[in-house]
Amino acid sequence: MVLSAQRSHRPLTYLATIVGILVAAAALLCAPPAHADASSGDEFPVTINSVTPAVATPGSDITVSARIDNPTGKKFTGTAMLSLSRIILQTAAQVTEWQQAKPLDAIGSSLRTQAVTIPARGSVVATFSLPATDLWLLQSGDGLGPRGIAVSVSGATKKVTGRLGVARSFFIWQPLADDETPSVNLSVAVPIVSSRADLIAATHPQGRLDRIVAASGSDPLVSWLVDPGTVVTAAGELSTDAVLAASAPADAQSKIWASRIEEAASDHDTYALPLFDADLSTLRTTSSTPRASTSLTDAVADVSGSWNTGIALPWQAAPTSSVISDAAAAGLDTVIARDGFDLAGNPTYTPGSVTQVSHERGTSRVLVSDSSLTDLFAATDPEQSPAQSAQQFLAQLVVLARQNPGHDRAFLVTTPRDWDPAIEHVRAIIQAVDEAAFVTATSLSDIDSFAAESVERNLPKRSSDDAPVQVSTEQWADTVSNVRKAKQFAQVTSNPEKITGPLGDSLLQALGYQWAGSSDSAASIIAGVDATAEAVRSSLDVVIGSDVNLVSASGLLPITVSNSLDQDVTINVQLAPDHPRLIAQAVKDVVVPANSELSVQVPVRAVGSGDVDVQVRLTAADSTVIATPADFTVRVRADWETRGTVVVGILLALTLVAGVLRTIKRGRASSRTTTGPDKEQDAL
Incomplete structure (x- = not known):
């Protein structure tokens, strides 16, 4: 019986053995090769495409979608997982630490998993859905805040095994109703400026300035800081007479962009x-600030007449009190600081951006940009999706909101002057901010009205510059002086604006660091202005010939004036003798035609004799000398006329006496001839 029983179990034993062999074979086929290494965690790129809703509340249905790429040449089968770290991230540093964690760092506990099969060098989208109740997060107000989430993919390839890729983002948990949730105010300031070299191309479709308008032009969160010169030039209204105009002329596309700016800005x-x-600081180094031409002033007024004023964006990222004072002198009582103004102490909350600074001209408000928020908004990570950028931005904002110090705070983001936005990222951030209850979109005009925070900040002792100083104080002072002299000269022309306008426009362009583009460009503008001013001042000239003889007590001295301008000039011609023996009378309101020479007869009077050095001065109506004086010599011989008169008189007298004597002589001879015969006749 025993033998029979053993025999009866043999088929089962054989079957078990066969099954074991098959299982072992399957395990060998499915297991990674013996030489497979542990993964580094970044072999398979993972991108979180969406997190909806951006802010989760009790009762929400949450969906997370991620794309997983397979860079290998073979089909991959593995597991995708959505995980959550339930620890509240309470500081900006903790938010950054989660986002920048290494691929194999902790990713929290699993919420959902799913099998994924990815074709060779292909991709798949993994979507996870779950109700908010599965998050098991605090339902009280203390639960407000960001939690780290991750989507990872695990499995084995020919070379590695384990976690092959991970992407991180955030759940924003808001347990209370909107009106019970603390909030902060946020404003984004976007400069719209350009270099002259890039301006026209930047306004074309998909150009940098075009993308700025597309990304930020329709939301109250964003305020624009616009250079009117950029818009006027794009519109084709900057005079071509300026020493420096745009590198390319305005075209149809740039004019369309300028119209869009004008319309949107309204x-x-x-x-x-x-x-x-x-x-502003360089402008304040001289007492005479150059003025734009009338045509440019009018064009700017047409474009920006309805825009706000009063806020300065210094080139110095961390403006000192002197820079703030210079802004105040220009009528700009609010200054944006993009750096510096660090907190002096350790407050229990993050103060808002509004502070106050005293300086030599009074007190100004300073809006200190939040560096963390600015970096996230302006410098988006190209490896992140728009959704990841938006969730990280919200995570930083909700950290600020949960601090809830009991008073309104306003925070400022300021993009760089050369910002080139990633449109989809910016739009995703703006939309997320608009929909979040813990942040209120606030315009720059409104944030400027907030009370200054009662915290102490360290005032920068030295400004940090984004660009090197392109025009030195000495260069600027010399060029302003040259332009001032050219303007004094221009008052004698029939159209002074034709001369002074382009000079003023060009001089202002030299101080626009972004506009000039480089130190070399700024230097070339200054050199061009100096050369033009000198050419203007030398366009009137006195043509000096040989020395002049004056042999009478009075007369007219011919003075030839040359005008190389393309317009008439009206001048006074004055002679300044170096000796009182020659007295000259000024000739006023002499009109010298364009591109011609004119001989001016100057009345003079001599009161003695001798050589006199004479300086010719061409002056304006107010007696300002407007051309380089010229010198010549007058040989005054006024007594020659007297002597000549005496000689002539004597000669005339002698001639008269001789004539009289001759007449008398003739008369006597005639008498003798007549008397002789008569006497003889009488004698007979």
Whole structure:
């Protein structure tokens, strides 16, 4: 019986053995090769495409979608997982730490998994859905805040095994109703400026300036800081007589962009920057500030007449009190600081951006940009999706909101002057901010009205510059002086604006660091202005011939004046003798035609004899000398006329006496001839 029983179990034993062999074979086929290494965690790129809703509340149905790429040449089968770290991230540093964690760092606990099969060098989208109740997060107000999430993919390839890729983002948990949730105010300031070399191309479709308008032009969160010179040039209204005009002429596309800016700005919170975004500190180094031409002034007024003013965006990222004072002198009582102004102490919350600074001209408000928010908004990570950028931005904002110090705070983001936005990322961030209850979109005009935070900040002792100083104080002072002299000269022309306008426009362009583009460009503008001013002042000249003889007590001295301008000039011609023996009378209101020479007869009077050095001065109506004086010598011989008169008189007298004597002599001879015969006749 026992033997029989053993025999009866043999088929089962054989079957078990066969099954074991098959299982082992299957395991060998499915298992990674013996030489497979542990993964580094970044072999398969993973991108989180969407997190909806952006802010989760009790009762929400949450969906997370991610794309997983297979860079290998073979089909991959593995597991995708959505995980959550339930620890509240309470500081900006913790948010950044989660986002920048290494691929194999902790990713929290699993929420959902799914099998994925990815074709060779292909991709698949993994979508995870779950109700908010599965998050098991706090339902009280203390639960407000960001939690880290991750989508990872695991499996084995020919070379590695384990976690092959991961992408991180955030759940934003808002347990209370909107009206019970603390909030902060946020404003984004976007400069719209350009270099002259890039301007026209930047306004074309998909150009940098075109993308700025497309990304930010329709939302109250964003305020514009616009250089009117950029818009005027794009519209083709910058005079071509300027020493420096745009590198390419305005075209149909640039004019369309300028029209879009003008139209959008009428319904948008927009501030006008100084013309050509000129550096305020350099402008303040001279008492005479150059003025734009009438045509440019009118064009700027047409474009920006309705825009706000009063806010300065210095080129110095961390403006010192002297820079803030210079802005105040220009009528700009609010200054944006993009750096510096670090907190002096350790407050229990993050203060808002509004502070106050005292300086030599009084007190100004300073809006200190939040560096973390600015970096996230302006410098989006190209490896992140728009959704990841938006969730990280919200995570930083909700950290600020949950601090809830009991008073309104306003935070500012300021993009760089050369910002080139990633449109989809920016739009995703703006939309997320608009939909979040813990942040209120606030215009720059509104944030400027917030009370200054009662916290102490360290005032920068030295400004940090984004660009090297392109025009030295000495260069600027010399060039302003040259332009001033050219303007004094221009008052004698029939159209002074034709001369002074382009000089003023060009001088302002030299101070626009972004506009000029480089130190070399700024230097070339200054050199061009100096050369033009000198050419203007030398366009009137006195043509000096040989020395002049004056042999009478009075007379007219011919003075030839040359005018190389293309317009008439009206001048006074004055002679300044170096000795009182010659007295000259000024000739006023002499009109010298364009591109011609004119001989001017100057009345003079001599009161003695001798050589006199004479200086010819061409002056304006106010007696300002407007051309380089010329010198010549007058040989005054006024007594020659007297002596000549005496000699002539004597000669005339002698001639008269001789004539009289001759007449008398003739008379006597005639008498003798007549008397002789008569006497003889009488004698007979």
